[in-house]
Amino acid sequence: MRIILVGYGTVGRSLTDLLKIQINKLRRTHGFYPRVVAVVDRGGAAISSEGLDLETLHRVKVEKGSVSFYPGVGVAGISALDVIREIDAEVVVETTPTNIVNGEPGMTHIKEALISGKNVVTTNKGPLALALPALMDLAEYNNVLIRFSGTVGGGTPVIDFAKECLNGEEIVSIRGVLNGTTNFILTEMEEKHVAMKQALSRAKELGYTEEDPSMDIKGIDSACKLVILANWVMGLRKKLEDVEIEGIENLTLKNVEERKRRGELIRLIGEARDEELSVKPLPLPKHDPLCVKGTLNAVTFQTKFSGEKTIVGPGAGGVETASAVIRDLIRVKAALMKR
Ligand SMILES: NC(=O)c1ccc[n+]([C@@H]2O[C@H](COP(=O)([O-])OP(=O)(O)OC[C@H]3O[C@@H](n4cnc5c(N)ncnc54)[C@H](OP(=O)(O)O)[C@@H]3O)[C@@H](O)[C@H]2O)c1
Numbered sequence: 019m020r021i022i023l024v025g026y027g028t029v030g031r032s033l034t035d036l037l038k039i040q041i042n043k044l045r046r047t048h049g050f051y052p053r054v055v056a057v058v059d060r061g062g063a064a065i066s067s068e069g070l071d072l073e074t075l076h077r078v079k080v081e082k083g084s085v086s087f088y089p090g091v092g093v094a095g096i097s098a099l100d101v102i103r104e105i106d107a108e109v110v111v112e113t114t115p116t117n118i119v120n121g122e123p124g125m126t127h128i129k130e131a132l133i134s135g136k137n138v139v140t141t142n143k144g145p146l147a148l149a150l151p152a153l154m155d156l157a158e159y160n161n162v163l164i165r166f167s168g169t170v171g172g173g174t175p176v177i178d179f180a181k182e183c184l185n186g187e188e189i190v191s192i193r194g195v196l197n198g199t200t201n202f203i204l205t206e207m208e209e210k211h212v213a214m215k216q217a218l219s220r221a222k223e224l225g226y227t228e229e230d231p232s233m234d235i236k237g238i239d240s241a242c243k244l245v246i247l248a249n250w251v252m253g254l255r256k257k258l259e260d261v262e263i264e265g266i267e268n269l270t271l272k273n274v275e276e277r278k279r280r281g282e283l284i285r286l287i288g289e290a291r292d293e294e295l296s297v298k299p300l301p302l303p304k305h306d307p308l309c310v311k312g313t314l315n316a317v318t319f320q321t322k323f324s325g326e327k328t329i330v331g332p333g334a335g336g337v338e339t340a341s342a343v344i345r346d347l348i349r350v351k352a353a354l355m356k357r
Contacts, residue, residue: 019053019347020053020107020349021055021108021109021111021349022055022056022058022101022102022110023054023056023058024056024112024114025058025113026058026075026113027087028336029168029343030057030113031038032336032339032340033111033113033123033343034057034072034075035340036056036340036341036344037054037344040255041190044344044348048348053068054069055067055073056105057075057083059079059263061083061084061085062094062096063085063086063092063096064078064085064091064092065091065096065101065105067212074089075088077285078092086218097133099126102127102134103130105185108354109136109138109139110137110138111138111139111228112128112139112141114141115251116143116229116233116242116245118144118148118258120148121147122144122172124140125144125145125149126246127149128142128213129153129156131158132160133164136162137162137163137164137350137353138157139164139165139166139346139347141166141240141339142239143242146160146166146242146259147241147245147246147257148258149257150246151249153254156284158209163349163353165349166246167245167342167343167346170196170317171196171243171315171317171333171342172315172333172335172338173332173335173338173341174315174338175207175329175345176317176329177246177247177251178345179319180247180317180319187321187323187324188252188321189319189320189321189322190291190321190322191287191290191320192247192291192319192320193289193291193308193318193320194315194316194318195286195315195316195317196247196286196288196297197333198312198314198333199221199231199234199313200234200237200240200265200297201223201286202221202224202226202314203217203266203282204266204274204283205327206221207269207271207274208278208283211271213270213271214266214269214270214271215327217291217345234265235265236263237264237286238263240286240288240297241288241295241297241335243287243313245260245261245263247290247317252290254268254290261297262296262297263297263298264296264298265299266284269284269299277301280301281303282301282304283301283302283309284300284301285299285302285308285309286298287300287302287308307328308323308328310330313333314332315332316329317328
């Protein structure tokens with residue numbers, strides 16, 4: 019399967035590293051022969067119809083800053099859009115930064131890939147939170163797939179669990195801790211008795227936050243993930259603007275400690291129920307399965323016939339998210355085989 023990889027940062031590089039490690043197993047168990055025919059970053063691209071050497075690719079990026087310095091096949095200045103249009107491939111893996119204002123540049127990359135008949139695997143939440151229903155329609159119209167397991171829960175298969183393991187059930191509601199950074203901050207506050215500012219500094223020190231942590235703290239990242247989950251799993255057609263959002267920015271150590279004395283923990287909960295979507299800090303009994311610690315994510319699906327199920331696991335990380343991309347690629351490969 020020929021792959022165009024757009025974005026070669028944490029997730030993109032983890033993906034090529036993981037493909038190198040897993041290649042024999044992927045061939046043996048899934049008959050999956052990935053061939054990375056183009057990689058694009060902001061400096062340009064490396065393009066080879068025979069497949070790029072992943073070792074060289076990684077080395078060039080680390081040493082020279084852009085894949086466009088790849089010897090012989092590097093092209094400086096070429097845009098991702100031109101690569102998607104001009105290079106033959108079965109799938110485009112889109113891993114550019116999340117932008118929740120207009121979804122760009124990922125929105126255009128994804129649309130162009132779908133229009134040009136290429137399947138899409140993405141970890142980019144922006145375009146999906148803003149326009150998942152329209153992108154699904156576009157994929158269907160062009161008879162290709164769009165898959166995005168890595169957008170929610172990193173490597174923890176939250177989306178796949180609901181979509182595949184709960185297949186045939188009716189999901190009545192979704193409730194979850196969808197952002198590891200805010201969960202880490204709340205855990206620090208309740209366990210180490212530190213103020214939010216200090217807990218946030220610690221999260222920054224450990225590399226858990228973005229340069230601008232407001233996406234996490236203000237609940238926007240959680241809201242993006244909730245929209246993706248609710249649309250895909252519950253069949254809704256919601257957008258980010260439909261979510262009532264309250265972050266954790268106004269919580270004090272006093273709030274956290276008062277709740278703790280009553281046997282409760284505060285968690286930033288994304289909830290979809292009866293067509294209503296919200297993200298807000300809520301006190302939960304400390305034995306609730308959503309009271310996970312540190313950077314973990316946890317999501318409870320309430321089903322109509324078989325009760326509640328909760329899935330828990332790490333919510334981010336390069337290699338974890340890359341493992342979700344590989345799951346999606348295997349799924350695309352299986353769909354291609356059926357055609
Ligand atoms: N990291 C995680 O744990 C994680 C988990 C789940 C989801 N995600 C999502 O996955 C996506 C990628 O995350 P990341 O951590 O890998 O981000 P990152 O390290 O910032 O990498 C982003 C990559 O996109 C490239 N890029 C930016 N604009 C571009 C453009 N116009 N054309 C081509 N390439 C462009 C950058 O190029 P340069 O290298 O030249 O700057 C960089 O290689 C984001 O949407 C993020 O929200 C990340």
